[in-house]
Structure formats: C-alpha cells, structure tokens
Amino acid sequence: MQRSKLRHAAILTLVRDRGNLTVANIAAALRVSQETIRRDLRPLAMAGQVVKLHGAVALPAEDSEAPYERRMRENSEAKRAVARHAARHVSDGDSLMLDTGTTTSIFARELLRKRNLTVVTNSSDIARTLATVNGNKVYMAGGELNGDNGAAFGVTAVGFVASFNVRHAFISIGAMDSETGATDSSLDEAEFARMLLKQGERRYVLTDSSKFGRRALIKVCEFSDIDVLITENPPPDDLAAGLLAANVVIDVAPQRGSVIR
Incomplete structure (x- = not known):
C-alpha cells in the first residue's frame, strides 16, 4: 500500500513537471509495468487528480499550465535566498557541475557575478545563462532532451559528466x-x-x-554523499540530527536585510 501511494505521488509530480504523458512514458520513468501504472491511474482519475486522454494522462485543465515555468514561481523568494547564499561558496575561476532544477537555474543567474568559471551541466537553461559571458567555459551534456525543462538525460548524459572532475557539485532535490x-x-x-x-x-x-x-519514490543519495546542505530555513530536528550525524554542514541563508558576518 505504501509503495502504491508513493507511486501515486510520483505520477502526479511527473505530470505536473512534464505535462501530458503516456502510460508508457510514466512506466519507463518509474521502472514499473504499464499495467501497474494503469491500475494506479484509476483511483487518481476517479478522484479528479488526473484526466485520461486518448493514450495519455494530463492534469485537470486549471492545473495544466507550463509545468517548469510554474515551478520557477513556486517558493521563488526562498529559492532566490538559497541561490544567493550558495553563490558565496563559488570563487572566480572555479569548476562546478549543476543539475537541472528550478533552484539550480536561479543559482546560475546568481553566478553571473563570477568570472572564468568552468561549468558542466545537463540543463540547456543553465548553459545558455552562463555560456559566452565573463570568460566562462560551459560544457553541456548530450542525450535526449526533456521537452519541459530542456535538460538532457539518459546514458549519454550520465556518461558525459562521469569524465569530468570539478571542485563543486550542486544538485537540487524533490x-x-x-x-x-x-x-x-x-x-x-x-x-x-x-x-x-x-x-x-x-x-x-x-x-x-x-x-x-517529504519523501519521493526514487532515492538520490544518502546523507553521507553530501558535504553541504544550503537552505533558507533550518530543517526539522530529526532531519537535522541525521544530517549532522553524517557530518553534513547545514548552511542556512540569512534573512534578507540581515548582516552576514
């Protein structure tokens, strides 16, 4: 029952993020059978959370605006605070990797204050933002582009970044x-x-x-795989305890107008 609930949440997130999707698209993304996805869609459709189209699934009309642009606006002030603070970790001439995400896209705009960066990314938005300015060098991973966020994924993209070693690696999470x-x-x-x-x-x-x-369906990493968590508010006590036990630095962005010492 728990895994089906997690899949339901994952399906809704996928459709919000990527727009209309076929059953095959969803099954491939979650690595389950198409029949499993069809079973999962029935209660979601009955509850009005998704709409079944001919061979595809969508959100109800009032929720179906461009997903990536909508997510860029969600919690935008908090994301900007995180991005501004994260930029303090980067110096002119640094090498870094960024994955695709609304927070990392906002972070890329904060990096326009830096010079001579070497940037590796799978995000066409981040690549466009940082390429050909301030003496930067940008490497864009190849592969199949996601139609919503314009990012490259798959074996080719993963293999591409595996050939680089950089000073800073930044990811966003769900x-x-x-x-x-x-x-x-x-x-x-x-x-x-x-x-x-x-x-x-x-x-x-x-x-x-x-x-x-919150919890999503697919594991990204353990706490031990992270050195620094940058956020705008301290995490709850149980989460903070787990992070600190793994020697993760919790770096909380100061509130706007406060003094950074």
Whole structure:
C-alpha cells in the first residue's frame, strides 16, 4: 500500500513537471509495468487528480499550465535566498557541475557575478545563462532532451559528466526526510544527480525548506554523499540530527536585510 501511494505521488509530480504523458512514458520513468501504472491511474482519475486522454494522462485543465515555468514561481523568494547564499561558496575561476532544477537555474543567474568559471551541466537553461559571458567555459551534456525543462538525460548524459572532475557539485532535490535521505520523483533526474555528486570535491544540495519532511519514490543519495546542505530555513530536528550525524554542514541563508558576518 505504501509503495502504491508513493507511486501515486510520483505520477502526479511527473505530470505536473512534464505535462501530458503516456502510460508508457510514466512506466519507463518509474521502472514499473504499464499495467501497474494503469491500475494506479484509476483511483487518481476517479478522484479528479488526473484526466485520461486518448493514450495519455494530463492534469485537470486549471492545473495544466507550463509545468517548469510554474515551478520557477513556486517558493521563488526562498529559492532566490538559497541561490544567493550558495553563490558565496563559488570563487572566480572555479569548476562546478549543476543539475537541472528550478533552484539550480536561479543559482546560475546568481553566478553571473563570477568570472572564468568552468561549468558542466545537463540543463540547456543553465548553459545558455552562463555560456559566452565573463570568460566562462560551459560544457553541456548530450542525450535526449526533456521537452519541459530542456535538460538532457539518459546514458549519454550520465556518461558525459562521469569524465569530468570539478571542485563543486550542486544538485537540487524533490524531497528530503530523516529516514530516506534525498529523493526525487524522476528516475532520470535521480540517476544524473547521483553521478554528478561523485564528480565533485565538494558536494552540495540546494533546496528550499518546503522539501523537508517529504519523501519521493526514487532515492538520490544518502546523507553521507553530501558535504553541504544550503537552505533558507533550518530543517526539522530529526532531519537535522541525521544530517549532522553524517557530518553534513547545514548552511542556512540569512534573512534578507540581515548582516552576514
């Protein structure tokens, strides 16, 4: 029962993030059979959470605006606070990797204050933001592009980043709790983020506090795979205890207008 509930949540997240999806698309993303997805869709459709189309699934009309643009606006002030604070960890001339995500996209815009960066990413948005400015060098992973967020995923993208070693590796996540660590609803994004963390000397998770205490279907990493968590509000006590036990630095962005010492 618990896994079916997790799949239901993952299905809703996928459809919100990527728009209309076929049963085959969802089954491939979650690595289950199409029949399992069809069974999962029945209660979601009966509850009005999704709408079945010809061979595809969508959100009800009022929720079906462009998913990535909508997520860019969600918790935007918190994400900007995280991004501004994360930029303090990067110096001119550094090498870094960034995965795709709304928080990392906002972070990339904060990095426009830096010079001579070497950037490796699978996000076309991040690549466009940082390429050809300030003496930066940008490497974009190849592979199949996601139609919503314009990011490359799959074996080719993962293999590409595996050939780089950088000073800083930054990932975003879908959820984090004290029992399962960092999780996501997309298998492709989780696999890419997992590889990216392996290639950085210093490994960071960027997330706003709305992700705390939540759990998604697919494991991204253990706490021990992270060096620094950057967020805008302290995590709850149980999550903080797990992070500190794994020697993760919890770096909380100061509130706007406070003095950084």
